[in-house]
Amino acid sequence: xxxxxxxxxxxxxxxxxxxxxxxxxxxxxxxxxxxxxxxxxxxxxxxxxxxxxxxxxxxxxxxxxxxxxxxxxxxxxxxxxxxxxxxxxxxxxxxxxxxxxxxxxxxxxxxxxxxxxxxxxxxxxxxxx
Amino acid sequence: xxxxxxxxxxxxxxxxxxxxxxxxxxxxxxxxxxxxxxxxxxxxxxxxxxxxxxxxxxxxxxxxxxxxxxxxxxxxxxxxxxxxxxxxxxxxxxxxxxxxxxxxxxxxxxxxxxxxxxxxxxxxxxxxx
DNA sequence: CTTGACCTTCCAGTAACTGGAAGCCTTATG
DNA sequence: CATAAGGCTTCCAGTTACTGGAAGGTCAAG
Numbered sequence: 001x002x003x004x005x006x007x008x009x010x011x012x013x014x015x016x017x018x019x020x021x022x023x024x025x026x027x028x029x030x031x032x033x034x035x036x037x038x039x040x041x042x043x044x045x046x047x048x049x050x051x052x053x054x055x056x057x058x059x060x061x062x063x064x065x066x067x068x069x070x071x072x073x074x075x076x077x078x079x080x081x082x083x084x085x086x087x088x089x090x091x092x093x094x095x096x097x098x099x100x101x102x103x104x105x106x107x108x109x110x111x112x113x114x115x116x117x118x119x120x121x122x123x124x125x126x127x128x129x
Numbered sequence: 130x131x132x133x134x135x136x137x138x139x140x141x142x143x144x145x146x147x148x149x150x151x152x153x154x155x156x157x158x159x160x161x162x163x164x165x166x167x168x169x170x171x172x173x174x175x176x177x178x179x180x181x182x183x184x185x186x187x188x189x190x191x192x193x194x195x196x197x198x199x200x201x202x203x204x205x206x207x208x209x210x211x212x213x214x215x216x217x218x219x220x221x222x223x224x225x226x227x228x229x230x231x232x233x234x235x236x237x238x239x240x241x242x243x244x245x246x247x248x249x250x251x252x253x254x255x256x257x258x
Numbered sequence: 259c260t261t262g263a264c265c266t267t268c269c270a271g272t273a274a275c276t277g278g279a280a281g282c283c284t285t286a287t288g
Numbered sequence: 289c290a291t292a293a294g295g296c297t298t299c300c301a302g303t304t305a306c307t308g309g310a311a312g313g314t315c316a317a318g
Contacts, residue, residue, distance in 0.1 A: 056229045069254070075243065075244045076246060076250075077244065079248045103184060104184055113209030122197065122205075
């Protein structure tokens with residue numbers, strides 16, 4: 001399989017796949033012509049990575065997850081710990097965004113949004129204290 | 130005022146303030162010794178930027194907001210439009226994170242997290258289809 | 259034989275800082 | 289007056305996870 005087909009099947013750009021090779025997440029072999037030659041196992045790894053990334057895991061987390069996945073003697077506790085930690089980060093981000101949302105939607109509500117310069121949003125941003 | 134005091138009063142690192150100057154968000158004057166000399170107006174702008182950043186606005190949005198703030202003949206509609214657009218992005222991020230959260234917390238729930246290698250989280254990530 | 263679609267590598271840019279090195283300025287102290 | 293501490297300066301590199309683009313090799317079709 002060439003990179004284009006793999007990209008299509010894994011649902012990610014070829015660029016990303018090359019990048020993943022560059023940082024050592026995958027190691028496709030090479031054909032005589034210099035093209036990357038992907039096996040099913042490479043495709044499988046890429047799909048794994050794609051799903052992990054879709055869940056918001058960082059590349060380094062993905063590297064760890066992949067290593068755990070390939071380590072038959074892993075302890076599920078390690079995986080769970082990593083996932084829980086990530087979940088906590090997600091929670092934190094959600095809270096932060098919700099807080100932003102609350103403030104900002106109040107301000108947007110308060111702004112009449114017409115041709116006049118008077119604006120509660122700017123007033124809030126420039127408020128003393 | 131030197132940069133240290135401004136940093137303390139604006140609640141951001143000196144590094145950030147230098148960076149904001151570098152990208153043209155502020156233009157503090159200079160003392161004879163080469164130190165940046167901040168006026169109250171600079172501090173005010175930095176506080177404005179800090180609040181806008183805290184609401185998640187990008188630097189470029191901040192630049193626009195600052196320009197609008199300083200333009201006495203702005204139309205509040207412009208500010209409101211920018212804020213609404215940002216609010217939509219926040220909504221999108223929250224949805225995405227909530228979706229990740231839902232999937233991941235299910236998986237975490239399902240993982241016994243002990244010394245055994247069996248792990249629903251890895252199973253899901255490596256699932257065909 | 260040429261065209262077009264793939265493939266290759268390499269370099270640069272993105273967002274918004276952050277860390278660190280090398281060195282000048284200022285102030286307090288012995 | 290020498291020096292040491294702390295603040296200031298600039299400049300360079302690194303971070304995250306790609307993405308775009310240039311220059312050029314390869315392959316299948318007409």
